[in-house]
Amino acid sequence: MCRWDAWKSQQDIDLGAGREVFDYSCRQKDGDEEPEKSHGDWRSTALQGTAQVDGETGESVPAQALDSALPGTNDTVNSTSQTAVLPPELPSPESPLDLEQQWQDLLSLMELQVSSASSHGSDDLATNYTQPQTTATAINQNVSLHDATLPQCAADFPLFNPHLENPSTDSGHSLLRLASTNSTNFDTTFGSTNFTGMLFPPHMNGTSNETSSSSLLDPLSSLLDEAMLDEISLMDLAMEEGFDPMEASQIEEELDSDSGLSLDSSRSPISPSSSESSSSSLFYEEGAVGYSSESESNDSEEADGVIEGAVGGYQPEYSKFCRMSYQDPSHFHSLPFLEQINHNHTYNLPPGALFSNQYQQPGPGKKMHLKEKPASHIDVHLGRDERRAQTLKIPFTNDKIINLPVDEFNELLSKHHLTEAQLTLIRDIRRRGKNKLAAQNCRKRKLDTIVHLDQEVEHLNRQKTKLLKEKVEFVKSLRQMKQKLQDLYQQVFDSLRDEHGRPYSPTQYALQYANDGSVLVMPRALATQRVRPDKKNKKK
DNA sequence: GAACTTTGTCATCGC
């Protein structure tokens, strides 16, 4: 600043006499550059809609598991056949993702079964369930529940294999093994959780209710009630944060179009209605409008035409090119846009824009002159180099000084016999002029980078919304599956009969899923005890 | 007149 002040003072002293000579023609900006002003409010709210997520769940059903669980016959509780077979051969939950997938599979599986049962198996179930089976049920003797049967229901509810194992008799309690084909299925599916908690409804009065459902499937409940519901809450929150269902279709279209970065028209750089067009528009409107006329005037004055074409990209057409290029919103969608920005160093000013001649002054000083000295049109700030050049009688224009290539510039200097002061000034003018352009380019690049980053933010927000929606769908599926599992449990339990053909009391007995995959009917008092598969196998 | 933006300039860095 001190430097500047000193210099300016010097300028005033040196050039004071010649001010009115300079034609500080007003920058066209005064009249025409207003559009460039606005940096568009492209930061508009992030798109909140999202593509519809396929709500279908449970597509890949472990059919073999169900099939094996669906013997279709009443050879259910076969006491001789050891381990009852409950076959859901679901893969081990290696990860939460796997577990989720298994849930999906199980859900679809159940849906199939339920539909099947409702369509043709209900009657059979009713009859067969009351039909005492000859096959011994896998009942633990101590509870006097021998010969518990699991009739036809097994066929309709493959979750429980009809081949009930006759549990060990030395356990001191009756266990009705309903199913166990292998030990890798259900237990692992449910994270090695003792199925007792899952399959022991508090009251088994034959009707499912909410209380029973809540306590029926503890693992499920934990899954849903803890993690999932939290996530639902998150989703709800996300929804509240601005998701507008009305925009969903629109956003969906955007996603479908694979645009990914489609811009709001209101933020389009070419939007004429927006007083705040995008920054890019600002840039190129500036380059085109703010300096094109100056370039034209320059053309008229630069008769020799040395400048034109001398410096690559400084043709007058360049400004138009830039403007047209960046008016196209498509340029905002891809990296080539940025590449263009980064490599096109000509999109700021035409060659003659700044120093077309010593009498033409670009720059903001015009307005000041209109206020202060409309007659002189002197721009103290931007015109100093020109004034100094004229004072030192530099024999060529500042335009040439700044824009000529190095070789031509040196050649030009060699052609003239210049004093040291003149050479110094010329080099300063060149340095400042180039740096001025560089600064303009730098600022434009910076703004363009911001635009691009903002678009990235929008895109990521859309992705986030989409994923949250998918998560909601998954949670819904889990809930449905949970309910179906509860219903299935209820039906299976209700269908069981002891050796006297009487149903088990839901208050005294419950189904328990052992670690080895078998399902047992055991007293509720023992339900809380974890069934050790190794011991059970020994009992077999 | 304060606050903010725009623009030019300088210093510095890295190529």
Next chain:
DNA sequence: ATGCGATGACAAAGT
């Protein structure tokens, strides 16, 4: 070593 572009920082002018 030199030139040159890029960029942060600063200040003046403008809004």
